[in-house]
Amino acid sequence: MPTLPSSLNPSDHAGSPLRASDAFLRRRALWGSFAGGCLLIAAASSVFVTLGIVYVLVTESMGFFAQISLLDFLTDTQWTPVFENAHFGVMTLVSATITVAGIALAVSIPAGLALAIYLSEYARREVRETVKPCLELLEGVPTVVYGYFTLLFFTPLLQTFIPGLEGFNMLGPGIVMGIMILPYTASVSEDAMRAVPSGLREAGYALGYSRFRVAMRVVVPAAFSGITAAFILGMSRAVGETMVVAIAAGQNPNFSFNPTEGAATITAYIVQMAMGDLPHDSIAYQSVFAAGIVLFVITLAFNLFGFILRRRFKEVY
Numbered sequence: 001m002p003t004l005p006s007s008l009n010p011s012d013h014a015g016s017p018l019r020a021s022d023a024f025l026r027r028r029a030l031w032g033s034f035a036g037g038c039l040l041i042a043a044a045s046s047v048f049v050t051l052g053i054v055y056v057l058v059t060e061s062m063g064f065f066a067q068i069s070l071l072d073f074l075t076d077t078q079w080t081p082v083f084e085n086a087h088f089g090v091m092t093l094v095s096a097t098i099t100v101a102g103i104a105l106a107v108s109i110p111a112g113l114a115l116a117i118y119l120s121e122y123a124r125r126e127v128r129e130t131v132k133p134c135l136e137l138l139e140g141v142p143t144v145v146y147g148y149f150t151l152l153f154f155t156p157l158l159q160t161f162i163p164g165l166e167g168f169n170m171l172g173p174g175i176v177m178g179i180m181i182l183p184y185t186a187s188v189s190e191d192a193m194r195a196v197p198s199g200l201r202e203a204g205y206a207l208g209y210s211r212f213r214v215a216m217r218v219v220v221p222a223a224f225s226g227i228t229a230a231f232i233l234g235m236s237r238a239v240g241e242t243m244v245v246a247i248a249a250g251q252n253p254n255f256s257f258n259p260t261e262g263a264a265t266i267t268a269y270i271v272q273m274a275m276g277d278l279p280h281d282s283i284a285y286q287s288v289f290a291a292g293i294v295l296f297v298i299t300l301a302f303n304l305f306g307f308i309l310r311r312r313f314k315e316v317y
Helices: 022-067 070-075 091-122 125-140 143-161 171-180 182-194 198-206 211-222 224-239 243-248 266-274 283-313
Strands: none
Touching: 022 283, 091 125, 091 171, 091 182, 091 211, 091 224, 091 266, 091 283, 125 182, 143 171, 143 243, 171 182, 171 224, 171 243, 182 211, 182 224, 198 211, 211 224, 224 283, 243 266, 266 283
16 A cells, blocks of 8 residues: 655644645645736736727728718718718618617527527437537538528528518528527527526426426526526627628618618628728728727627626526
8 A cells, every 4th residue: 555755644743734845835826826827818818809909990990080970970871982972871781780680689589598498498418418519510600601501592492482582681691690699599598597506496396387487487587697698699699790691681781671671781891891902091991990880889789788687687596
């Protein structure tokens, strides 16, 4: 039987507690400081990257707002930055962005919540371990594939049910984007539900609740902060999606909330201008960064809204 070193052998320290050597304590403190520094750098890098993005957007768009008034930018309903009679009404792009993202959420939220409830409360372990990885595989599909799938397959399929639907429209990309962000909403929501203590479920069953009633009246309210985080994550993903809308929704700016029409979102416009050869100091080039600021503000607003909801309904177990 191996023997302990004399410094750690209890028989050599009768009546006194074990104590690590000074060298070990110094090494532990050194590695702890090193790990803490690495984690601090990792956390601070996200802050610096965000500040860098804000700096680039603001500095590059200053020339734009020096020529275009903020009132015209927010109230004009035409967006023609490369035309001779240029208009810069960003609400034209915002309307398409909100419409497509709203359709995506209308698909993803109920489907994701239902799937999360099934995986958390109904599915057997074998089923859950099979379905969840398959669901998360959807995250690995390139968005350009989703875009051409929408344009070449899903839109013609919709046209058989909706006569007169345009080839470029906001409905098809919105539905496909809802499927695309389904892994975010379903997987994160299911993780939040599984974190709810089993004692709460057992209390519901003791009161005579059915499994569905326990899920809707006990588990979902208890996991509401995590479910909210999942939906906000999906919304941010939908608002910032580029290739699906650039390929299947069209690149013609159109102030409309009609999903059967084609329109250009903010991200689609940025892609369109990025593929062109624009002079660096032109107003059209600077408009890309002005539109980027609007997209940044929209995403920030959704994240702040989600943060407020999480703080309001957070449960600690």
